[in-house]
Amino acid sequence: MNIASLKAASSATTDRAVSGSQMDKVVERRGLSRNVKIAIGAGAVLVLASLFWWFMPGAGSQTVTKNRLTISTVQTGRFEDFIPLRAKVTPLLTVYIDSIEGGRVDKVLVEDGTDVVAGQPIAMLSNAELQLSTLARQTEVEQQINNMRSQELALSQTRLANERAILDAQLALTTARRQYEREAPLAAKGYVSGKQFNDTTDNYQYQQRRLAVLQRSQASDERLQSGQLDQQKASMKSMSAGLGIARTNLDALNLKAPVTGKLSGFSIQIGQSLQRGERIGQIDSPGRNKLQAGVDEFYLGRVQVNQSASVDWNGKTFRAQVMKIYPQVQNGQFQVDLQFLGDEPQGVQRGQTLQAKLTLGDPAPAKLIPNGAFYNESGGAYVFVVAPDGNTAVKRRVRLGRRNPDFIEVLDGLDAGERVITSPYTGFADKDRLDLSNAKE
Known part of the structure; x- marks a missing residue:
């Protein structure tokens, strides 16, 4: 085919396309419908959700x-119903020593840690104000005693005077009665004049009334003076009691050991001023000890007095029991005291910690x-x-x-x-x- 023929063919083809006299037929493509695609997508999401739910941990x-x-x-x-305890060894009995009256330390007679006996002097104090107060009380009591003795003397003298007056009145009444009794029959016969007999009668009645007045006066004086004397006696008794207390406080300046035992916490110095009620030491019972232990508050309602406990020491077991419970809870624990039954462990020191076991019930x-x-x-x-x-x-x-x-x-x-x-x-x-x-x- 030559070039001229090719151009002619190309021109004819172009003319046909432009003219639109003949349209190409649309070829229909085959594939999945829209509904099918939606169904497939929904199924895939459902499968993924099921797998996620299966492998995901539940909320609970x-x-x-x-x-x-x-x-x-x-x-x-x-x-076995028991609880272990860490118990501290403490004295079975502790008596604290306080300064009953304040004062200045003049002498210290014993040292801390000394074994003392009951009544043994341990220190001497001085208090000038207390001494002067005691002297003043003593003076008041002595004055009250003198007043009471003067009152007793006056009462005794009044009693004697009243008794003499009553004796004189009784004698005068007896004389007047005799005179009246002699003249009464004579006056009835006319041998005594009426005036003389009237005077005798008046004198006799006067002596009767005079004796009655003296007797009432004596009773009144006795009652009043006896009441005053009783009041003075009561006042003197009260003042004597106050004086006794003052003397006791004055004597308390000489500090003494109240019980027998080991003195501890005693560190006063000569010249030191002590306040009233200030604690200066304590005396621990000799030989006998107890255990103090803290127990978890969970067992507060189950621990009772006299419950059994045991303590292991040097291969031996020692029996004890709950002696006292302190129900106050601090830091989640309450305190109990354990007392040994029978022998105590030998060689333990006060303040040492021992392992104890408190039995709450039977196995x-x-x-x-x-x-x-x-x-x-x-x-x-x-x-x-x-x-x-x-x-x-x-x-x-x-x-x-x-x-x-x-x-x-x-x-x-x-x-x-x-x-x-x-x-x-x-x-x-x-x-x-x-x-x-x-x-x-």
């Missing part, structure tokens, strides 16, 4: 590695789980029980009873042979199920 579950847990087995045995058969830190978070209300395959642990409500340092008594909710988590529940205490993993974190 958590994955925990086994190597951070302590798993223990529930077992049967005898539960009894029970289901037991080891005591662990889980109790602090669960309060004994629930535990995580490990499944037989060891891959999961489920929270279960239980009822736990007594506990000692080694075991906790199981009352309900667990069977022997089951395994529980006894390590702390920190981080998953609010979960209901644990997935246990062997992988290390």
Whole structure:
């Protein structure tokens, strides 16, 4: 084909395309419909969501590695109800020495740590104000005694004067009566004048009235003066008692040991001024000791006076019992005093710490789980029980009873042979199920 013919063909083809007299037919492509595509997409999303839900931990579950847990087995045995104590050796009896009256230290007669006997002088004080006050009280008492003696003397003199006056009145009355009795029959016969007999009668009646007045006056004087004397006696008695107290306080300036024992905490110096009631030392009972121990407040309602305890020392066991309970709780503990029954450990020093065991109840058969830190978070209300395959642990409500340092008594909710988590529940205490993993974190 030559060039001219090719150009002609090309021109004819161009003319046909431009004219649009004949259109190319659209070829229809085959593929998935729009509805099918939507269905496939929805199915893929559903599958992904199902896989995510299957492998995602639930809201009440958590994955925990086994190597951070302590798993223990529930077992049967005898539960020993006791608590261990760290007890400090202290004197059985301590008597404190206080300065009854303040004063200046003049003499110190013994040294700290000395063994003293009851009544032994240990120091001497001086107090000029107290001495002057005692002298003033003594003077008042002596004046009161003098006043009372003067009153007694005046009462005695008044009694004598009244008695003399009554004797004179009685004598005058007797004379007047005799005169009246002699003149009465004579006057009736006319041998005595009427005037004379009237004078005799008047004198006789006067002496009767005079004697009665003197007797009433004597009784009144006796009553009044006796009352005054009794008041003075009572006042003197009260003042004497006050004087006795003042003398006792004055004598208290000479400090003495109240009991026999070892003197401690006694560090006063000559010239030192002591205040009234100031503590200057103490005396500890010789030989006899007791133990003071702190007990967890959890056992406050279970510790009772006279409960038994034991102390191990140098391979020997010594018996003791609770002597006193101090219910005040400080720093989560309350204090108890233990007293030895029988012999005491030899060679222990006051202030030394001993290991003691306080028995709260008799041993009894029970289901037991080891005591662990889980109790602090669960309060004994629930535990995580490990499944037989060891891959999961489920929270279960239980009822736990007594506990000692080694075991906790199981009352309900667990069977022997089951395994529980006894390590702390920190981080998953609010979960209901644990997935246990062997992988290390």
